[in-house]
Amino acid sequence: MRGKTAIKISAGLAATALLVTACGGGGDDEAGASNAVVSVEVAEPQYLLPSNTNETSGSQVLASLFTPLVDYDADNKPVEVAAESVTTTDNVTWTIKLKDGYTFHNGEKVTADSYINAWNYGSYGPNGQNNSYFWEKVEGWSDLQSEDPDGEEGPQKAPEPKAKTLTGLAKVDDLTFTVKLSAAFSEFKTMLGYTAFYPLPAAAFASEGVVKEDFEEAIIGNGPFKMKGTWQHDSQIEVEQYAEYPGDKPKIQGVIFKIYQALPAAYADLASDNLDVLKTIPTENISSAEADLGDRFKKSAASTFQFVAFPTYQQEFSKPEVRRAISQAINRDEIIKSVFKDSQTSARSFVSPVVAGYREDTCGVNCAFDAAKAKSEYDAAGGPKKITITYNGDGGHKDWVDATCNQLKTNLGIECTGVAEPKFADLLTKLDQKQPIGMFRMGWVMDYPSMENYLGPIYTTDGSSNYYGYSNKQFDTLYKEGVSAATPEEAIAKYQAAEDILANDMPVIPLRFGQNNFGHSTKVKNVEMDLFNRVNLLKIEAA
Amino acid sequence: MLRYIVRRILQGVLTFFGATLVVYALMFANQNDPLQALAGERPISEAARAALTERYHLNEPFIVQYGYYMRGIFTGDLGTSLTGRPITQLLDGAWPNTFRLAVMAVVFAALIGIVAGVVAGIRRASIFDHSTLIITLVLISIPIVVLAPLMQLFFGVELRWFPATAGANPTFYGLILPAMVLGAGSLATYSRLTRTSVVENLRADYVRTAKAKGLTRNRVIGVHVLRNSLIPVITYIGVDLGGLMAGAIVTEGVFNIPGVGSQLFRGITTEDGPLVVGFVSVLVIIFIVANLIVDLLYAVLDPRIRYE
Numbered sequence: 006m007r008g009k010t011a012i013k014i015s016a017g018l019a020a021t022a023l024l025v026t027a028c029g030g031g032g033d034d035e036a037g038a039s040n041a042v043v044s045v046e047v048a049e050p051q052y053l054l055p056s057n058t059n060e061t062s063g064s065q066v067l068a069s070l071f072t073p074l075v076d077y078d079a080d081n082k083p084v085e086v087a088a089e090s091v092t093t094t095d096n097v098t099w100t101i102k103l104k105d106g107y108t109f110h111n112g113e114k115v116t117a118d119s120y121i122n123a124w125n126y127g128s129y130g131p132n133g134q135n136n137s138y139f140w141e142k143v144e145g146w147s148d149l150q151s152e153d154p155d156g157e158e159g160p161q162k163a164p165e166p167k168a169k170t171l172t173g174l175a176k177v178d179d180l181t182f183t184v185k186l187s188a189a190f191s192e193f194k195t196m197l198g199y200t201a202f203y204p205l206p207a208a209a210f211a212s213e214g215v216v217k218e219d220f221e222e223a224i225i226g227n228g229p230f231k232m233k234g235t236w237q238h239d240s241q242i243e244v245e246q247y248a249e250y251p252g253d254k255p256k257i258q259g260v261i262f263k264i265y266q267a268l269p270a271a272y273a274d275l276a277s278d279n280l281d282v283l284k285t286i287p288t289e290n291i292s293s294a295e296a297d298l299g300d301r302f303k304k305s306a307a308s309t310f311q312f313v314a315f316p317t318y319q320q321e322f323s324k325p326e327v328r329r330a331i332s333q334a335i336n337r338d339e340i341i342k343s344v345f346k347d348s349q350t351s352a353r354s355f356v357s358p359v360v361a362g363y364r365e366d367t368c369g370v371n372c373a374f375d376a377a378k379a380k381s382e383y384d385a386a387g388g389p390k391k392i393t394i395t396y397n398g399d400g401g402h403k404d405w406v407d408a409t410c411n412q413l414k415t416n417l418g419i420e421c422t423g424v425a426e427p428k429f430a431d432l433l434t435k436l437d438q439k440q441p442i443g444m445f446r447m448g449w450v451m452d453y454p455s456m457e458n459y460l461g462p463i464y465t466t467d468g469s470s471n472y473y474g475y476s477n478k479q480f481d482t483l484y485k486e487g488v489s490a491a492t493p494e495e496a497i498a499k500y501q502a503a504e505d506i507l508a509n510d511m512p513v514i515p516l517r518f519g520q521n522n523f524g525h526s527t528k529v530k531n532v533e534m535d536l537f538n539r540v541n542l543l544k545i546e547a548a
Numbered sequence: 549m550l551r552y553i554v555r556r557i558l559q560g561v562l563t564f565f566g567a568t569l570v571v572y573a574l575m576f577a578n579q580n581d582p583l584q585a586l587a588g589e590r591p592i593s594e595a596a597r598a599a600l601t602e603r604y605h606l607n608e609p610f611i612v613q614y615g616y617y618m619r620g621i622f623t624g625d626l627g628t629s630l631t632g633r634p635i636t637q638l639l640d641g642a643w644p645n646t647f648r649l650a651v652m653a654v655v656f657a658a659l660i661g662i663v664a665g666v667v668a669g670i671r672r673a674s675i676f677d678h679s680t681l682i683i684t685l686v687l688i689s690i691p692i693v694v695l696a697p698l699m700q701l702f703f704g705v706e707l708r709w710f711p712a713t714a715g716a717n718p719t720f721y722g723l724i725l726p727a728m729v730l731g732a733g734s735l736a737t738y739s740r741l742t743r744t745s746v747v748e749n750l751r752a753d754y755v756r757t758a759k760a761k762g763l764t765r766n767r768v769i770g771v772h773v774l775r776n777s778l779i780p781v782i783t784y785i786g787v788d789l790g791g792l793m794a795g796a797i798v799t800e801g802v803f804n805i806p807g808v809g810s811q812l813f814r815g816i817t818t819e820d821g822p823l824v825v826g827f828v829s830v831l832v833i834i835f836i837v838a839n840l841i842v843d844l845l846y847a848v849l850d851p852r853i854r855y856e
Contacts, residue, residue, distance in 0.1 A: 049806075051631055133599030152598075238633065239641055239806035240716030264716070266814075269697065270804035273712040277705045399817065 041547030042245075042259045043529055045282045045540055046271040049239055049264050053221040055203035056127025056134040061538045064200045065284070066262050069244050069542050070110075070226035071203040072252060074101065074120075075194060081359055081454040081536070083195045086252065087115070087204075087227065089180075091197065096189035096489065101197075103180040106251040109206040110231035117182035119204035119227075125170045126214060127201060136201035138469070139452070142193070144173030144185045169214060189489040191496045192455045199453050203227075229255050229543065239264055256531075256546045272524075281526045282540050288401065291346045291522060298524045304348075308451040308536045309519025310357050310459065311349070313394060313409070313444050316436070317512055318474040322444070326386035328511040329371045331444075334379035334416040335409055337372070337516055344405045348522050352515035355507045356459040357451065359536050362497035368508050368515055376416040383417050391420040393443035397432055398425035402446055409516075436472040447472070447513065454536060456500040460484050464507060475512035549847065556843055560836040567832045568825065572617065575821045576610050582630055582819035604630060604822070617825065626826040630818065635826035638811060643830070645718060646800070646807035650792040652723055653731035654785060661735040662781065665742025669777075670769065672747055680743075684736035696729045696802040713804040726803040730796060734788050741784055745777035752776075779849055786842030790835040 050063030055071065058064050075083040075091065085091065089102040107115040126132060128140035130150040140146050148168040173185040186193060196202070206225050211217045223235045229252065230244035237243075245259035263280060265271040268287035274280035276297050286294050286302065294302040315322040322328060337351040353372040356363055366372070394410055396402040403423065410421035424442070426432045435442050449470065451458045462468045465484050466476040480503050487499030507513075523540075525532040530548040533541040583600050601607050605616055620627050626635035668677040703725055704712035714722040749755060750773060758768045797809035808827055815823035 131599050133597075133603075237716065238637070239810075264806070265713075265804050266806060266810040267801040267804070270700075270713045270802055273697075273700050273705050273802075274804070277708060277712040279712060 041257045041528075042261060043257050043281045043542075043545055043547070044261045044263050044279075045542075046265055046268075046275075046280055046284055047242075047262045048266075050242075052135070053224050053236060054134075054216065055123065055200050055205070056132075056136050058200055059135045061284070062262075062264075064537060065539045066242050066244075067200055067203065067224075067226070068539050069228060069230040069260055069262075070224060070232060071200075071228040072107070072226075073199075074197040074202060076198055077454055077536070081361060083198060088197070091194045093193075096191050096193070096491065097186050099184045099186070099193055100177070101182055101184065104251070105180060107227050108249055109208070109227050110225045110247055111206060111208050112249075113206045113208060113225075114179075115204055115206075115227045116179045117176045119206060120202075121174045121176060121182060122207075122210065122214075123203065123205035124174060126205070126210075126216060128171055129169060129214065130166050132216075136199075139196065139199060139201040140171065142186045142188070142190050143171050144187045145171045146173075146187070148172070191488065191490045191493055192453075192457055195455045196453045229253070230260060233259065239266075253543055255543050257542070260542060275524055275526060278526045278528065281529045282532055282545070283524050284521070284534065284538055284540060286348075286522045286524055288345075288348065291348050294522070294524060301526070302522075302524045303532065303534075305521045305523075305534050306359050306536065307519040307521045307534075307538060308357050308359050308454070310352060310449045310515070311517040311519070312352070312447055312449075312513040312515050314447045314473040314513045315444055315511075316439075316442065316473050317476075318439060319441055319443075321389040321392075324386055324388075325510050326382060327388040328514070330379045330383035330386060330388060331392075331413065331417070332368075332371050332511055332514040333373065333375050334383070334413055335514065335516070336374045336412055338374075340405055340408045340412075341517060344408055345517070349517040349519055352518045355464070355504050355513075355515055356456050356500075357518055360451070360454050360456050360459065361493070362456045362500055364501065364504075367501075367504050368511075371508060371511055372515060380417055383419075388417070389419070393422050393424045395424045395426060395432060395435075395442045395445040397427070397429040397446075399428055406446060433472065439474075445472075451536070456497060456504075457484075457488060460500055460503055461488070464503075464512065473512060475510070477506055477510060480506045480510075552847065553844065556840055560840060563836055564829075564832055568829050569614065571828045571832075572614050572821075572825050573610065575824050576613065582606070582821065600630075604628075613821075617822070621829070626829075627822045629815070629823040629826075630820045635822060638823065639826065639830060641716075642807045642811045642827075645716075645805050646793050646796055646809065648718075649723055649727055649730060649796060649799070649805060649807065650789060652727035653734065653792055654789055656727055657731035657735035657738055658781075658785060661738030662742050662778075665739040665781075666746055666769070666774065666777075668739065669743040669746025669750065677743075680739060684739055687732050687736040690732075692729065692733065692798045695732060696726075696799055699725060699729050700802055715804060716806050718805060723805075726799050726805065729802075730792060730799045734785075734792065737784065737788075738781060741781050742777060745780055746773060749773045749776050775849060779846060782845055782849070783842055786838045786845075787835075789838050790831065793834060794831050 045065070047062035047065055050058065050066055051060055052058050053063055053066060055067060058067055072087045074086065074088040076086045078084045087104060087107055089104045091099060091101050093099045101120070103115060103117065109115060109119075124140060124143075127134045128137050128143070128146055128149050130137065145168060149166045149171065151164050151166040173187070174182060175185070176182045184193070204227060205216070208225055209216050209220050221236065223232050225232070229247060229250045231247040233243040233245045241264055242262040243259065244262075246255060263271075268283075268285060269289065271280060271283050272287055272290050275283040290297070315328050317323055337353075341347060341349055341351055354363060354365065354367040358365075392413065394406050396406050403425065406423040410423050413419060413421040426435070432442070432445060436445070447470070449459065449463055461484060462470045464471060464475060465481050483499050483503035483506070487496040487503065490496035490499055521534045521538055523532070523534055528548055529545055531544050531546045533544050535541060583597055583606070605613055608616075617627065624636075626639070628634050629638060664680050668680045671677055700712055703709050710725040711722045714726055755768060755773060758772050793808055794812075795809070796807060797813050799805070800807045800809040801813070808831070812824060812827050814820070815827065
C-alpha cells in the first residue's frame, strides 16, 4: 500500500498536465481562473429542460448552465442571485426585478420575457412537463389544464385548454415582471430557487409556445457555464466557463459530467482517481469508504425523509393508539447502525432538519424506543395480531423493512412480514384502489426548503402524496393559515402548531433523515454539496 | 448449396416475425403503467399523462400498437423510447460497444480455450489436462457478478494495470479487462468441448489411417483431427456470440460501458416497450445471422451436411 501514494501523485500530476495542455489553447485566462476541468458523476438525465427536469442528475447539469432567481444561504433562507429583488406587500402579487447584465450563452439579453415565456411553456398542460405543478399557485393555472372527459382509456381526446398563457404573469418593463398568485402564499420567494423557474432564451422556441425539439441537446442557459458541444447521451456532458457571465466566477475552467449506468462503477473510478466527484457513495461501499478515501469521504445534510405510513382508512390502523405503540416498538438507531452503517440519521420529527422551523424530537415520547410500554399500549388498544409492511422491491428497501419487522415481532409479540411490490408504481396503484396492503414505506425529497413543502404534500387532506387517507381538519386549517401568513416567521409558527397535531395523530412513523455521502479525488478540494444532492460548482477548486 | 442457403434465410425471416411478435406481446402484457415508471416515485400529473399517452399510442389496443411498430420497421423508423430519444439513435450508441466487447470476448475465449483444449486432449491425463480441468471448473463456477467486480478491484483499482471503467467511447485497451471477464465462462466451455472432441477423434479410424499413411503428427492433428473437432465448438461459439451480446448486462454495468445490456436493463425496469422491442429485434437478427453463418461453416467443414 505504501507505494500507492507515489503512484497516485504521479498519476495526478500527469492528468493535471494533460488537462493544462488540453485547455491551454482557450486563451481567456482572465481573473486568474484555474484551467482545471473537473469530472462529476451523474446518471443519464431524463430530460434537460428546466420545466421537465425533476431528478438530481438533470438538475445537477442544469445548475451549472443556469442561474436561479434566488439561491439559499447557510440557513436555507432565499437570497437573490439573478433577481435584483423579489418583493410583495400582500403575498399575492410579487414583483420580480432582474439584475442587469445577464445574458444567455448565445448573447441574448435575459429579460422579463425570458421568464414569462419559459413559465408559460412549463405550465401549459398539453406540453406534459413534469414540473408544471410548480405554477399551480399562479393565477390562471387551471385554465391551462384540461382533463380527458372519458379517462385516458377512452376514445375521446382531451380538449384544448381554455387559455395558453398564465394570466398571473405580467411584464412591467424589460427587467421587471409581476406574478399574481390565486391565493396568498408567504413563501413564494423560496420556491423560485427550484429548477423549474429558470428562464429560456428566445432561441429555445420554434414558434410561440413551442420549444425546439433538439433544444435539449445543446441547451442555452444564463449560468456560469455554457455547454461545450452537445449532450453525448450515455457518455458525458461537457460544460465550460461562460466568459460574459456577470456573477461570481467559478474557480474551475469547466466540468465534465460523466454518465454512469451504475454507482459501483463510478466508485471504482473514484478510488482509482479517474473521477473527481462522486455524489453518492453506493451503500455497499459505505463501510469501506473511510479506508479507501480517508478524509475525501464526506457527509452533509440532505433533504430526504423516510417514513412508514399507515393506511388510516383500514380499520385496524384507524386508532392513533395503535400507531403510536408501533412507533415506540421500533429501535431506529439500531437499524441505522446495522443496516445503513450510519449513512442516515434517526428521524423523530415530521419535517426535515434542513428547513427553517424544524424542531428536534417533535414526535416526543411516541418516537422514543420503549419495548415494554409499546407492548402494553398495543395490547390495550387491541392492535392487529398480524401486520405487513409493503415496499417497492426495486429500491433496496428489503433489509431495513425486514429489520423493522423483526423488531415489531420481538417487541410486540405479533406476526410481521415485509411484502415487496415490484415497483413503486405498483404500490401506488394498489393504494389508489384502497386495497388493504397494510403499512407501507414512503419517502420524500423536498422541492424547496420550507416546512410547507413537507406538511402540504404529505399530510394535508388533499396533499399530492397523501396516499394514506390521513385527514385532520384542524391540521388543514393551521396549514392554510401558515401558507397565507403575512411573514415567514408567522407562517413557521402556524406550521409548528400543525406539526404538533401530527405528533399526536401519528399518521406516519418518521424513521430516517437522509444525508449526502459523497467522495472526491485527490485532484480537487472545497467540494460541497447542497440539499438537492448537487455539487456546488462555484466553490470547487483544483487541488 | 444455394438451395440450402435460401432455405435457411427464409426460415430466418419467419423466426424474426415470430420472435418480435412474442416479445412485443410479452412486453405489452407486462406493462402496468410505463408513464408512472418513467416518473419514478412522484405522482405524474394528469396533463402530462394525457400528453404522453397520446404521443406513444398507449391507449391503443395491442394489435394496433404492433402495427405501428411493424410499419416503423419497414420504413426504417424504430420509433422513440419513452424518454423521447429515437431508438435508432440509441442503437447507434449501444451496438458498436457491445459488439466490440462480445467479439473481443469470443476471440479471447476461443484462442485460449481451443488451444488449451487441444493440448489437454492430446496429452490426456497429464498434469496439464488435470490443471486445465480444475481451472475451467473454477471459472465456470464463479458467477460473473462476483468475477467482474473482483477483477475490477484487483486489476483496475489496486494494481491499476487497466482503467477501472471503460466508459462510453472505450479504447481497445480499456475493453481488454471487461472482455476477459465476459469471455471467462465461454473460455471454460470452449476448452472442455474441444478437449472431449479431440480425445474422441484421436481414436477414430481416419486418424489411424492417416498415421498409417505416414503423415506427420502435426499434420494429423492440425488438419485432420482439428477440422473435425471444431464442428461442435463452432456451433457453440455461434450461439454464444448472440448470448454474450444479450448477456453483457452485468459486465457493462460494472465497467460502465453504455451498451445493449445496460440499455435493455433500463428499458425493462422502466417498462419502456419501444426500447426493449427495438433492441430485442436487433438481437434476434444477430442470433439468426450468427446461426446462419454457423450452419454454412458446418457445410464447409463437413461436406456431408450440405447435401442433406
